[in-house]
Amino acid sequence: MAGKDTLYARWLSGELSEQEIRQLKESGEWTELERIANATTELTLPPMDVDAAWQKIKAAKMKQQSPIRSLWRPWLGAVATLLLLIALGTWLWSGHTRVSTAAIEKEEVRLPDGTTCLLNAGSQLAYNRNRWDHKRQVSLKGEGFFEVAEGQPFLVKTDLGHVEVLGTAFNVRARDQRLYVECYSGRVRVMAQDELIELGPQERLRVIHGVLEEVEIMQSTHPKWSLGQSIFDNEPTANVFAELERQFGFRIVGTIDLTFTGSFDHADLDRALGQVCLPLGLGYDTDIAARTVTISQ
Numbered sequence: 001m002a003g004k005d006t007l008y009a010r011w012l013s014g015e016l017s018e019q020e021i022r023q024l025k026e027s028g029e030w031t032e033l034e035r036i037a038n039a040t041t042e043l044t045l046p047p048m049d050v051d052a053a054w055q056k057i058k059a060a061k062m063k064q065q066s067p068i069r070s071l072w073r074p075w076l077g078a079v080a081t082l083l084l085l086i087a088l089g090t091w092l093w094s095g096h097t098r099v100s101t102a103a104i105e106k107e108e109v110r111l112p113d114g115t116t117c118l119l120n121a122g123s124q125l126a127y128n129r130n131r132w133d134h135k136r137q138v139s140l141k142g143e144g145f146f147e148v149a150e151g152q153p154f155l156v157k158t159d160l161g162h163v164e165v166l167g168t169a170f171n172v173r174a175r176d177q178r179l180y181v182e183c184y185s186g187r188v189r190v191m192a193q194d195e196l197i198e199l200g201p202q203e204r205l206r207v208i209h210g211v212l213e214e215v216e217i218m219q220s221t222h223p224k225w226s227l228g229q230s231i232f233d234n235e236p237t238a239n240v241f242a243e244l245e246r247q248f249g250f251r252i253v254g255t256i257d258l259t260f261t262g263s264f265d266h267a268d269l270d271r272a273l274g275q276v277c278l279p280l281g282l283g284y285d286t287d288i289a290a291r292t293v294t295i296s297q
Helices: 004-012 018-027 029-040 050-063 068-093 237-248 269-280
Strands: 096-100 107-110 116-119 124-128 136-147 154-158 161-165 169-175 178-185 188-192 195-199 203-208 229-236 251-253 259-265 283-287 292-296
Touching (some): 116 124, 161 169, 229 237, 237 251, 237 269, 269 283, 269 292
Parallel strands (some): 251 292
Antiparallel strands (some): 096 124, 107 116, 124 136, 154 161, 161 188, 169 178, 188 195, 229 259, 283 292
């Protein structure tokens, strides 16, 4: 795992991998970060030019010549951490909030207007609570099921496209260059590939590697993952195994270049592996102690 200063900076910017989040939680440091975050939201910070402060520190350091110069070295890590915490406090004070889930985890997030978002494993939701009355907007990485309270337009931004609604229930998944939007009630507008598409109840839209596919009709009233099942339609096995990793916290080893149509249940790893591997004629070996699964043809 990276050095703490670098790791905390990447946590602040939302760039941690699922493995790093899991390691932080296992070590107990995640709890400490959350404690700092919660405490910092209560602060009223005076204006501070962080860049100017850093320039002063650099200028002071340049004036020091050996051997005096070496006296600075023990303090540099502390200074970097202090600047990071100042930046963290400023970021939190401005109202920014981020919720992340690691492997196995699912979490329901209640937004300031009563809107709820159920985050799937290995996902991240970010929003600004101080500007919520002005703009209902969230950023999503991964997958989330939203039940939106009535009010001003509600916008979900992803790297692959944007989804806008007034008041409805819908699911968004943005992973691996694939955007899935499923509308369960009300209407949603999807902006992707410079096209604006409107979806009604029980309609689904997919954008696969930049290609906009036709709107499809669904039979379900909730996303299957929220009910304990992951479903795939002609999806690369690499994506399927990545979802197995998110749902069970095991590392999947083995490069298999196939596609899969089917589903797996979240309740039992061995059953889930059988549901994926057996139809494809694949074998698998599970190492419980190492938390790894080796796939073979």
